[in-house]
Amino acid sequence: MTSEYDPDNPPIGIPQRNAWDALDLLDAMEASNAQEPTWLPLIGDTCLRKGFTYIIGAFPKVGKTELVTRAIAHWPAETVLYITEEAAETWGTRLLAMKAAGEELPVPGQLKLIHALTDAAEQGKDSRDIALAMLKATSASVVVVDTVREILHPEDENDNAKVSATIRPYVVAARRGGKTIVFLHHTTKRGGKGGRGISGATSFLGVVDGYLEILDGYVCEDDGPASPERTIRGRVRLGEVSTTYYKREENCFVVDDDAEPGKRRGRPPSNASETIFTWLESSPGWWTEAAIAATTSIPRRTVHDALVHLVDVEERVARNKLGRSTVYSANEEEPLEN
Secondary structure (H helix, E strand, O other): OOOOOOOOOOOOOOOOOOOOOHHHHHHHHHHOOOOOOOEEEEEOOEEEEOOOEEEEEEOOOOOHHHHHHHHHOOOOOOOEEEEEOOOHHHHHHHHHHHHHOOOOOOOOOOEEEEEHHHHHHHHOOOHHHHHHHHHHHOOOOEEEEEOHHHHHOOOOOOOHHHHHHHHHHHHHHHHHOOOEEEEEEEEOOOOOOOOOOEOOOOHHHHOOOEEEEEEOOOOOHHHOOOOOEEEEEEEEOOEOOOOEEEEEEOOEEEEOOOOOOOOOOOOOOOHHHHHHHHHHHOOOOOEOHHHHHHHHOOOHHHHHHHHHHHHHHOOOOEEEEEOOEEEEEOOOOOOOOO
16 A cells, blocks of 8 residues: 545545546646545455455355445545445344444445345336446445346356446446446355456456455365355555455454464364375376376365365465366476367
8 A cells, every 4th residue: 555545635536537648647646636546445454446446256145245334434535325236124234233243334424325126126127227327426436336246247247248348337437437436246166366266257357457355265065164264365457455364253354463374273284185285296287176086085075175275275286277177286387288
C-alpha cells in the first residue's frame, strides 16, 4: 500500500472522460489529490484500490459475503450499492449476528441492498439488466455484485468471448462513473495458483483490474469439519495485493498474525502428502493422479487431496495440462511433452 484510507479526506479524482491527451491526463493527476492510490481495507493488510474493478473468488459457503459486509463498515466515507442474490431475511439474520457480536455496522444510509432476483421476478425482467441500470443510476461510490453466476448469469462461463461480453458493460459503467466495483464469484473444486482456481474463463480475470481468492485449504475429505482458517491473496494492475491469513470464528473474522502457511494448526503433516512429494521428486516427468495412485498404492481420492495441498498451499508441486489430463511434477524444470 502507498496511502492509508482517510475517511475524513476522501480523494478527489480526475474528471471522467472517454479520451485524453496523455500530457493533459498527467496534468489532471498532478492537480488532483489522487496521485497516490487510496485503499479500502478488506481484512488485515489486504485492501482494495479505490476506483478499481475486482473479482473475489471463493468456494460456496466459505464466507465471502460476510467478509465484504464487515469490511464495508470500515469505509464510513463510502456509500455502497450491494446487488445481492440473497433474500432480505438472510441479510437481516446476518446483520443481527454482527450486532450481537458487537461488530461495527454500516452507518445509516451507507449500505443499500438490492435483491435483484426478487426484483427480476416481480418486474419480469432479467436480473443483469436491473443490475446494470442500478449501476448507471446510483450515486454510490462502491458497487458489489454478489454473485456473478446468479445475478449476471453468463451464457457460458467457460467461453472467454461470452464472459467478456457479460462483464465488460459493468466494468465500463463503473469506470465512467468513477466507481469501485466488486464482483463475487465462485472457485473450482480443484483450485489453482495465479487465479486459476476462479471458476470459468480467464476473461473473468482479464476484464477486471484485480482479483482476490479466499482459500479454504488444509482440509481432506476424511478430516472431519471444514477448517476455520482462511487465506486471501491475489493480484492487481499497477501494484501488489498483501496476503492475509485469518480465522473464521463465531460471527466474526480474526487476523492470524502467527499463521504458518502450509501447516494446519495442531495437525502433523500428512504422511500421504510427504510420500507423494518424495515419489514425484524422485520421478522426473509429469504424472496423472491415476498414475501416482497406481504406483504409490495410495487411494485415488487421497492422492487428489494431497496434490491440491502440495500445489495450492505448500506450492512444492507444479500442475499443468497435457491434452485433457491434469498432470503434476515436483521438478518444475521438466519440459511438458505434447
